[in-house]
Amino acid sequence: xxxxxxxxxxxxxxxxxxxxxxxxxxxxxxxxxxxxxxxxxxxxxxxxxxxxxxxxxxxxxxxxxxxxxxxxxxxxxxxxxxxxxxxxxxxxxxxxxxxxxxxxxxxxxxxxxxxxxxxxxxxxxxxxxxxxxxxxxxxxxxxxxxxxxxxxxxxxxxxxxxxxxxxxxxxxxxxxxxxxxxxxxxxxxxxxxxxxxxxxxxxxxxxxxxxxxxxxxxxxxxxxxxxxxxxxxxxxxxxxxxxxxxxxxxxxxxxxxxxxxxxxxxxxxxxxxxxxxxxxxxxxxxxxxxxxxxxxxxxx
Amino acid sequence: xxxxxxxxxxxxxxxxxxxxxxxxxxxxxxxxxxxxxxxxxxxxxxxxxxxxxxxxxxxxxxxxxxxxxxxxxxxxxxxxxxxxxxxxxxxxxxxxxxxxxxxxxxxxxxxxxxxxxxxxxxxxxxxxxxxxxxxxxxxxxxxxxxxxxxxxxxxxxxxxxxxxxxxxxxxxxxxxxxxxxxxxxxxxxxxxxxxxxxxxxxxxxxxxxxxxxxxxxxxxxxxxxxxxxxxxxxxxxxxxxxxxxxxxxxxxxxxxxxxxxxxxxxxxxxxxxxxxxxxxxxxxxxxxxxxx
Numbered sequence: 001x002x003x004x005x006x007x008x009x010x011x012x013x014x015x016x017x018x019x020x021x022x023x024x025x026x027x028x029x030x031x032x033x034x035x036x037x038x039x040x041x042x043x044x045x046x047x048x049x050x051x052x053x054x055x056x057x058x059x060x061x062x063x064x065x066x067x068x069x070x071x072x073x074x075x076x077x078x079x080x081x082x083x084x085x086x087x088x089x090x091x092x093x094x095x096x097x098x099x100x101x102x103x104x105x106x107x108x109x110x111x112x113x114x115x116x117x118x119x120x121x122x123x124x125x126x127x128x129x130x131x132x133x134x135x136x137x138x139x140x141x142x143x144x145x146x147x148x149x150x151x152x153x154x155x156x157x158x159x160x161x162x163x164x165x166x167x168x169x170x171x172x173x174x175x176x177x178x179x180x181x182x183x184x185x186x187x188x189x190x191x192x193x194x195x196x197x198x199x200x201x202x203x204x205x206x207x208x209x210x211x212x213x214x215x216x217x218x219x220x221x222x223x224x225x226x227x228x229x230x231x232x233x234x235x236x237x238x239x240x241x242x243x244x245x246x247x248x249x250x251x252x253x254x255x256x257x258x259x260x261x262x263x264x265x266x267x268x269x270x271x272x273x274x275x276x277x278x279x280x281x282x283x284x285x286x287x288x289x290x291x292x293x294x295x296x297x298x299x300x
Numbered sequence: 301x302x303x304x305x306x307x308x309x310x311x312x313x314x315x316x317x318x319x320x321x322x323x324x325x326x327x328x329x330x331x332x333x334x335x336x337x338x339x340x341x342x343x344x345x346x347x348x349x350x351x352x353x354x355x356x357x358x359x360x361x362x363x364x365x366x367x368x369x370x371x372x373x374x375x376x377x378x379x380x381x382x383x384x385x386x387x388x389x390x391x392x393x394x395x396x397x398x399x400x401x402x403x404x405x406x407x408x409x410x411x412x413x414x415x416x417x418x419x420x421x422x423x424x425x426x427x428x429x430x431x432x433x434x435x436x437x438x439x440x441x442x443x444x445x446x447x448x449x450x451x452x453x454x455x456x457x458x459x460x461x462x463x464x465x466x467x468x469x470x471x472x473x474x475x476x477x478x479x480x481x482x483x484x485x486x487x488x489x490x491x492x493x494x495x496x497x498x499x500x501x502x503x504x505x506x507x508x509x510x511x512x513x514x515x516x517x518x519x520x521x522x523x524x525x526x527x528x529x530x531x532x533x534x535x536x537x538x539x540x541x542x543x544x545x546x547x548x549x550x551x552x553x554x555x556x557x558x559x560x561x562x563x564x565x566x567x568x569x570x571x572x573x574x575x576x577x578x579x580x581x582x583x584x585x586x587x588x589x590x591x592x
Binding site: 040041042088104111125210214255256257 | 390
């Protein structure tokens with residue numbers, strides 16, 4: 001077991017990759033709790049795509065990629081609130097249109113360059129093995145910032161998630177809280193996108209938190225478990241990818257391997273959860289309103 | 301206008317034009333149902349999740365669209381099964397399936413050579429290399445989807461607005477839901493050669509959302525949406541050929557531009573219309589203050 005989990009990380013670039021992935025696993029795991037509780041998976045998915053043109057523009061202008069991604073992440077958070085306010089359009093349609101149009105803008109810009117295909121691939125899957133010291137410091141700073149805001153607003157965000165009407169009645173500004181949460185999600189995306197790519201970010205934010213929700217009954221334990229699963233999935237995924245690629249000669253992309261490991265952890269949680277609940281003497285109730293197909297409840 | 305005619309003089313350009321019109325029109329019609337049922341996120345997930353099917357089909361040497369289609373059916377079933385769990389809400393179920401399936405596809409692909417290029421064509425499409433076979437597939441799939449939509453029109457619309465009513469009338473609600481999801485999936489897969497998976501979602505959502513800003517009537521929405529979709533295809537293709545940028549993405553940007561303009565100028569639901577309506581009914585309202 002140590003052969004698999006420890007040995008690959010004697011190499012410096014693997015150490016940096018491990019550190020980055022574990023940091024991001026904890027960060028995304030914590031923010032993911034609210035993504036799952038508030039059913040914001042689509043918002044997270046949209047943000048991972050809308051920062052793309054920011055990255056391309058920053059790259060073309062020779063500016064910091066972080067800055068470009070940050071600008072477009074904030075722009076998305078604001079536009080989302082603006083278009084979603086038009087009742088005829090609806091949140092989900094506004095999200096889909098923002099997501100695809102910003103992504104298209106990035107593709108159009110990048111299609112002017114000669115390295116089109118490989119640029120797009122890096123954006124989607126990142127290059128976790130080429131993470132350098134500066135990237136690590138950036139991730140660390142963003143992680144501390146995001147976790148500090150989460151800790152400070154924990155009570156308000158939890159209340160907003162479980163009882164929006166109550167939060168409004170108690171005088172909290174729910175619109176401001178929503179905007180803060182969107183900005184936090186955007187910051188996680190910004191922190192992660194260069195190293196691990198967009199597809200992995202969405203997986204890190206949704207999958208560990210969804211698995212933790214299956215197993216934990218309290219928000220605190222769910223958050224702890226979610227961070228733990230995120231970090232563990234990152235570690236295990238990197239190790240497996242290295243082992244198979246180097247020793248078995250079948251190349252496995254590290255980012256994608258991490259996601260597959262995370263989903264495997266989720267499936268284990270899904271199969272363990274009912275057993276655990278039965279063991280505690282609770283019957284698996286059929287509580288909950290009837291749901292529509294797909295990502296959203298069918299209203300109207 | 302002469303540069304427009306010039307742009308579409310070549311054989312490949314005419315094929316691209318035909319494909320753009322067909323895909324735009326088909327997505328426009330199906331998109332109305334996607335919006336009525338609030339399925340944009342599901343559609344997005346489906347776009348990502350058909351990916352391993354494409355890779356597997358390429359490895360086995362069978363038709364790519366067939367692989368994507370079959371895998372998409374599997375995804376529909378998985379999302380339905382996961383979402384039925386007490387503690388997994390639908391949005392998270394879609395998110396997990398989206399990320400997992402897409403990563404599986406990348407994993408399969410990364411073990412092969414020629415990784416980046418195939419992936420790009422799949423994600424953002426390559427309409428200028430559309431083959432006569434692709435055109436025939438799109439035409440056949442489009443005709444079939446439109447025929448089913450026409451036959452089930454009354455039931456699907458009732459299901460979107462009043463599910464309990466549909467069930468009370470004795471219709472098989474679940475079967476109709478699955479039928480609609482499959483129609484969306486087939487449409488999406490048929491659009492992949494032209495605009496790729498991610499951008500196909502745009503053609504499924506943006507024209508329909510634009511049409512809904514202009515009219516309150518479902519019949520008018522169903523007529524306007526495909527026209528907007530096809531127009532986005534033609535204008536986007538012309539612009540991309542003229543300035544030599546990626547075609548699929550330009551088509552999406554044109555469709556979004558239609559939406560953005562409508563959001564401002566549409567008579568009733570646009571920004572201008574809402575301001576006018578507010579002025580007309582300018583009664584003193586209580587300040588929207590917070591309860592104390």
